[in-house]
Amino acid sequence: MNKTKTTAFERLKWLIVAALIIIIYIWSINGIPFTGIQKSASSVSMAIFKGIIHPEWSYVYNGSGEDLLSQLVITLAIAFLGTIISAFLSVPLAFLAAQTTKNFFHPRSTIGKVILTAIRAFPEVVLAILFIKMVGPGSFAGVLAIGVHSVGMLGKLFSEAIEEMDRSAETAIIAAGGTKIQTFRIATLPTILPALMSYTLYRFEISVRSASILGLVGAGGIGTPMMFALQTRDWSKTGIILLGIVVMVIVIDTCSSAIRKRLG
Structure with missing residues (x-):
C-alpha cells in the first residue's frame, strides 16, 4: 500500500514539474515579439555562404600584423592571459566560498559564494565595455574582461572541488601532529590540483x-576585423575569418580535452 502511494506521488510530482515547464515555455514564447524575417535575409545568408566557400586566402598572412594569423594569435593571448589571471585570483575566493563543515549556515562560505555570484552576474561583453571606458579600446580591456568574469566561474568550480575532495590524507597528517601549512602543502594541494588544472583548461576553451x-565591441582580437568585414559587407574576408575561428576552436578543444583526460 505504501509502495503504491509512493509511486502515485512520484508520478504526480513529475506531472506537476512537466506542467510547470510547459507553462514557462508558453509564457516565454508569448513574451518574445516575433517581427518576422527580413526581406534581405536570404540574400545576406547566400552572400555569407559564398564568402565561406570562396574565402579571401590572401588575408591568412600578409606580414602586416592585421592579418588572420596575427589576430588569432592575439585572440589566444587574450584568452590565455585572462584565464591565468582568473585562475590565480579564484583560488583564495574558492577557499573562502568552500563550505567545509555541515553547519546549516556558514558565514564565511556564504560571503564567498555571494562575491562569486556577484562577479558572475556581469557578462563578459558588459565588462569589456566598462574596461574599454577605463583603459581604452584594445586587447588589455579584453584580458581584464575575461579575467574578471572567469573569476566568478572558476571560483565556483574550485570551491566545489574543495568541498568534494577526499580529506583522509588531511586527517592523517593532522593526527600525526602536522601544522596547517604542512597539511595544505602535503595533502590539500596535491589532492585538488588535478581538478583545478582541469577546470582551468576547460575555462580556457x-x-x-x-x-x-569581445573584439566586436573593441576589446581586441579577431572580432575587430570581423566587425569591419561585416560592416563593409566584405563577405570573402568574413568567410576566411569564420573559418579561422572554427579551426582555432577545434584545435584548442582537441588539445585541451586530451590534456584533461590525462589529468583526470
Missing part, C-alpha cells in the same frame, strides 16, 4: 570563444 566575440 570557453575564454577562446569569448575572446573572439
